Amino acid sequence: MGRNKAPSEATIRMLCSKVGGMCEFEGCDKRLFYDNVTYGEFNNSYAAHIIASSQVGPRGDKVLSSQLSDKLENLMLMCAEHHKLIDDCPEIYTVEMLKKMKEKHEKKVEEICNLFYIPETELVFFSSPIKGKDEVSINKSLAVKAVLPYKKPYSRYGTEISVSDYNDYNSKEYWNSCCKQLEGKYDRFLYNQFIKDNICFSLFPIAPMPLIIKLGELIGDKVSCDIYQKTRVPNSWKWQVDTKTNEFSIETEKQDLSDNNVVLVISLTNDIQYDRINSICDYKNIYKMRAERNGIDCIRSIKDLSAFWHTYQAVMEEILNTHGKECVIHLFPSMPVSASFEVGRRYMKGVYPKIIIYDDNEGFFETIKIGEN
Numbered sequence: 001m002g003r004n005k006a007p008s009e010a011t012i013r014m015l016c017s018k019v020g021g022m023c024e025f026e027g028c029d030k031r032l033f034y035d036n037v038t039y040g041e042f043n044n045s046y047a048a049h050i051i052a053s054s055q056v057g058p059r060g061d062k063v064l065s066s067q068l069s070d071k072l073e074n075l076m077l078m079c080a081e082h083h084k085l086i087d088d089c090p091e092i093y094t095v096e097m098l099k100k101m102k103e104k105h106e107k108k109v110e111e112i113c114n115l116f117y118i119p120e121t122e123l124v125f126f127s128s129p130i131k132g133k134d135e136v137s138i139n140k141s142l143a144v145k146a147v148l149p150y151k152k153p154y155s156r157y158g159t160e161i162s163v164s165d166y167n168d169y170n171s172k173e174y175w176n177s178c179c180k181q182l183e184g185k186y187d188r189f190l191y192n193q194f195i196k197d198n199i200c201f202s203l204f205p206i207a208p209m210p211l212i213i214k215l216g217e218l219i220g221d222k223v224s225c226d227i228y229q230k231t232r233v234p235n236s237w238k239w240q241v242d243t244k245t246n247e248f249s250i251e252t253e254k255q256d257l258s259d260n261n262v263v264l265v266i267s268l269t270n271d272i273q274y275d276r277i278n279s280i281c282d283y284k285n286i287y288k289m290r291a292e293r294n295g296i297d298c299i300r301s302i303k304d305l306s307a308f309w310h311t312y313q314a315v316m317e318e319i320l321n322t323h324g325k326e327c328v329i330h331l332f333p334s335m336p337v338s339a340s341f342e343v344g345r346r347y348m349k350g351v352y353p354k355i356i357i358y359d360d361n362e363g364f365f366e367t368i369k370i371g372e373n
Contacts (some may be wrong), residue, residue, distance in 0.1 A: 015075050019109055022105075022109075026101045045077050046083040048086060049065050117154050119199045123154075123202055124204065140158060146236065146238045179214060182218070183218065190219070216345035248307055251288040264288075268290075271294060298335075309342040309346050314345055344370060
């Protein structure tokens with residue numbers, strides 16, 4: 001009885017790929033594309049059959065030999081020594097034993113290859129004019145460099161979300177319009193396209209703080225999302241360091257439990273003076289978050305950002321426990337975009353009190369609210 005159909009070149013290439021170019025005989029793992037003594041490159045591999053190609057060959061079968069002679073699942077890559085060994089001793093190296101060797105080796109190679117897997121992330125570019133008039137643009141090539149080499153873009157061009165309005169920046173009409181646009185575009189471009197299918201995305205925002213906070217609230221903390229922030233020197237979206245470089249603390253300036261209004265000042269990039277807040281209203285409950293090192297580089301790493309939002313959640317818990325859920329928090333922020341995003345993202349709707357967010361444009365004014373039904 002002659003041999004049946006030989007494996008195709010494509011099948012052999014697939015076999016070499018699945019086994020990592022190594023002998024599949026258990027305990028050998030010899031690399032088959034170079035000589036172990038001279039290190040000269042040459043092909044030292046053999047495609048060994050588990051069930052022989054001929055029914056009269058080692059481990060041959062009247063039916064299966066013809067059915068499996070060219071099939072990938074019936075082939076093992078081996079060195080010359082072990083190819084000869086398994087065929088010389090078929091009573092020892094049975095079909096069952098060789099199948100177990102093949103499965104074990106190829107599973108090990110797959111696990112090693114998975115270590116080199118680069119997950120995908122959709123690049124999301126969120127922009128809105130600063131102070132309602134300064135148009136912004138986001139350099140996409142710098143964003144791609146920021147996610148590499150640990151992640152790679154999910155799509156070629158990413159997703160752009162922009163909101164703007166022609167009303168006066170300090171007017172309620174401006175902020176109502178921008179919020180409505182943002183909610184609609186979140187549903188259309190983020191939730192329907194990525195979030196509902198659990199696709200990871202990376203956010204690159206250049207926009208006023210209140211809108212970034214609002215986007216963070218819409219996304220929430222149950223979604224796989226990485227936040228990046230732009231630095232001018234160097235011109236990059238990459239996080240500058242891997243270590244924690246800053247500490248954050250909470251101060252309580254006033255306490256009057258009879259007043260339902262609570263001020264939360266987040267002074268990270270600039271120090272917000274209380275007289276600027278009191279010019280709006282004589283608030284009787286004031287909490288302040290500070291950074292040990294203030295400035296535009298107060299958050300330089302993911303670990304800094306983590307330390308920030310843990311402190312933010314601590315102050316929110318303190319306000320909730322002291323003043324109750326029905327109080328109203330008036331938020332006066334001066335912080336980087338990454339912190340703004342986390343303020344919204346870590347907000348627990350239905351648990352935390354409502355927040356009114358203020359912005360500064362030649363004086364503080366009310367913009368949007370989060371936590372409303």
